[in-house]
Amino acid sequence: xxxxxxxxxxFVVGGVMSGVGKGIASSSIGTVLKARGLNVTxxxxxxxxxxxxxxxxxxxxxxxxxxxxxxxxxxDMGNYERFFNTTLSRVNYMTxxxxxxxxxxKERNLEYKGKNVEVVPDIPFEVIRRIEKATEKADADxxxxxIGGTIGEYQNIIFLEAARMMKSKNPQDVAFVMVxxxxxxxxxxxxxxxxxxxxxxxxxxxxxxxxxxxxxSEVALDHKRKEKIALFCNIQPESVxxxxxxxxxxxxxxxxERDNLGAILCKTLKIPSRPTNLSAWKSFVKKSKSPxxxxxxxxxxxYFDSGDFVLSDVYISVLEALKISAYHLGAKPVIDxxxxxxxxxxxxxxNLQKLKEYHGILVPGGFGSTGIEGKINAIQFAREKKIPxxxxxxxMQLLVIEYARNVARLKGAHxxxxxxxxxxxxxxxxxDQKKHMEKGSFGATMRLGAYPAHLKKETVARSAYNEEMISxxxxxxxxxxxxxxxxxxxxxxxxxxxxxxxxxMEIAELPERQHPFFLGTQFHxxxxxxxxxxxxxxxxxxxxxxxxxxxxxxxxxxxxxxxQNTIA
Numbered sequence: 001x002x003x004x005x006x007x008x009x010x011f012v013v014g015g016v017m018s019g020v021g022k023g024i025a026s027s028s029i030g031t032v033l034k035a036r037g038l039n040v041t042x043x044x045x046x047x048x049x050x051x052x053x054x055x056x057x058x059x060x061x062x063x064x065x066x067x068x069x070x071x072x073x074x075x076d077m078g079n080y081e082r083f084f085n086t087t088l089s090r091v092n093y094m095t096x097x098x099x100x101x102x103x104x105x106k107e108r109n110l111e112y113k114g115k116n117v118e119v120v121p122d123i124p125f126e127v128i129r130r131i132e133k134a135t136e137k138a139d140a141d142x143x144x145x146x147i148g149g150t151i152g153e154y155q156n157i158i159f160l161e162a163a164r165m166m167k168s169k170n171p172q173d174v175a176f177v178m179v180x181x182x183x184x185x186x187x188x189x190x191x192x193x194x195x196x197x198x199x200x201x202x203x204x205x206x207x208x209x210x211x212x213x214x215x216x217s218e219v220a221l222d223h224k225r226k227e228k229i230a231l232f233c234n235i236q237p238e239s240v241x242x243x244x245x246x247x248x249x250x251x252x253x254x255x256x257e258r259d260n261l262g263a264i265l266c267k268t269l270k271i272p273s274r275p276t277n278l279s280a281w282k283s284f285v286k287k288s289k290s291p292x293x294x295x296x297x298x299x300x301x302x303y304f305d306s307g308d309f310v311l312s313d314v315y316i317s318v319l320e321a322l323k324i325s326a327y328h329l330g331a332k333p334v335i336d337x338x339x340x341x342x343x344x345x346x347x348x349x350x351n352l353q354k355l356k357e358y359h360g361i362l363v364p365g366g367f368g369s370t371g372i373e374g375k376i377n378a379i380q381f382a383r384e385k386k387i388p389x390x391x392x393x394x395x396m397q398l399l400v401i402e403y404a405r406n407v408a409r410l411k412g413a414h415x416x417x418x419x420x421x422x423x424x425x426x427x428x429x430x431x432d433q434k435k436h437m438e439k440g441s442f443g444a445t446m447r448l449g450a451y452p453a454h455l456k457k458e459t460v461a462r463s464a465y466n467e468e469m470i471s472x473x474x475x476x477x478x479x480x481x482x483x484x485x486x487x488x489x490x491x492x493x494x495x496x497x498x499x500x501x502x503x504x505m506e507i508a509e510l511p512e513r514q515h516p517f518f519l520g521t522q523f524h525x526x527x528x529x530x531x532x533x534x535x536x537x538x539x540x541x542x543x544x545x546x547x548x549x550x551x552x553x554x555x556x557x558x559x560x561x562x563x564q565n566t567i568a
Contacts, residue, residue, distance in 0.1 A: 008271060042084070066475045091130065191225055475524060
């Protein structure tokens with residue numbers, strides 16, 4: 001009889017406040033352990049009643065990250081996939097709503113055989129079942145479980161209780177990492193450990209002792225504070241890992257390995273010591289630190305009215321995909337977020353002229369009518385002035401609308417999402433989606449997840465992928481209306497990617513002889529960009545953008561600047 005594989009579990013929890021980098025810490029821990037030859041997977045637990053992230057406002061929750069199987073998840077799932085260079089599935093994501101829904105379903109189906117169903121222990125048992133299912137599916141040596149929120153919040157108590165139960169049953173197989181924040185009050189000028197001490201004691205209050213504390217702060221911890229945290233939080237000084245602010249998230253695994261975090265975790269979990277091979281990762285990080293030129297990209301969209309703190313969360317996968325391809329091309333990406341409403345109204349022409357400052361223009365995905373005419377005007381400007389343009393999802397639909405209006409002469413062409421009575425509905429909702437809309441059903445009802453596409457020969461898309469068939473992830477309801485494809489293609493736009501049956505348009509482009517890069521995708525290529533495997537379309541877009549630099553500019557300083565730019 002075969003010996004059952006010994007599974008190990010690492011729970012990552014947050015102390016003091018949210019937003020200090022639990023997702024990056026979890027991703028980096030997994031990267032370090034994978035470099036030791038271990039098979040690693042990860043789960044994200046969101047303490048929301050929402051069943052998935054699809055119905056959450058991106059300005060509040062951040063980007064909705066879509067998996068191959070169509071699950072709409074938290075943006076941290078994107079971090080796991082990028083850092084691990086892997087593909088995850090819906091078993092790797094859970095919410096409070098998803099857990100309760102399953103327990104209630106089982107109760108209604110008499111699967112509890114008539115016994116009382118209670119929050120404790122039945123909800124934690126369901127959490128544990130899901131963790132073990134994801135572990136078995138990945139055949140993982142180590143499973144990293146990130147619990148959303150902050151210690152002390154009511155919402156994540158059931159998840160902490162599940163973690164405590166697992167630790168109680170198999171003490172040597174479960175470890176706890178607390179990512180905590182150490183403030184430096186400006187009027188005091190000294191790093192304070194007391195909030196972290198309280199966080200550790202709050203964690204103790206639910207029966208859990210942190211094995212490792214990752215101390216986030218503006219600057220590195222000194223030895224005195226490491227000893228103080230160790231003394232009052234009941235751990236060894238070497239188990240206090242300093243995590244100061246850095247320019248690039250991709251430095252984190254290297255820094256963790258430098259502080260022997262991998263070795264400490266292996267010792268805690270009784271995992272035999274193995275050599276570490278981070279050479280490929282370090283090679284990528286080295287590229288990010290030695291760019292020879294600067295490429296300036298303007299991202300034209302909405303969600304830009306609430307301040308800089310919103311931006312990186314809403315479009316984080318787009319930002320990372322641009323960075324990754326730029327680094328591999330030896331360039332520093334300087335990315336400005338531009339409010340599309342700047343290209344509407346009396347200042348329109350003046351502001352459009354300022355787009356000439358950019359080496360490339362990108363319009364990301366989105367929904368609704370806000371700033372839509374400004375986006376269309378920016379796309380027209382990029383097409384006419386031969387500025388490389390890349391449209392993602394909505395950005396492709398607007399590319400088709402712009403081309404239909406201004407080249408195919410379908411005056412007033414639009415999407416029925418914005419103008420249901422347009423004379424030329426070149427973008428329309430899919431027939432099967434109309435049924436959902438009529439019923440008022442919106443959650444998880446879009447075209448979601450990975451779909452295959454066929455690429456035409458002698459096109460930019462085919463050249464970039466160097467493949468005839470591809471698979472990419474979708475998240476949308478509207479499509480190019482087949483009725484108008486003949487008129488639009490006759491005017492010169494090429495639909496270089498289609499569904500295998502030719503019914504759905506997946507990629508639209510202009511030939512390179514007409515434009516250096518004018519291409520849009522109905523899918524979201526940013527979801528599959530990886531540090532060790534940049535996405536070919538992002539790379540091709542940036543190659544075209546770099547050709548606008550004359551002469552090449554030698555640069556120095558921080559890597560990958562991002563800012564909001566209101567041009568008006």
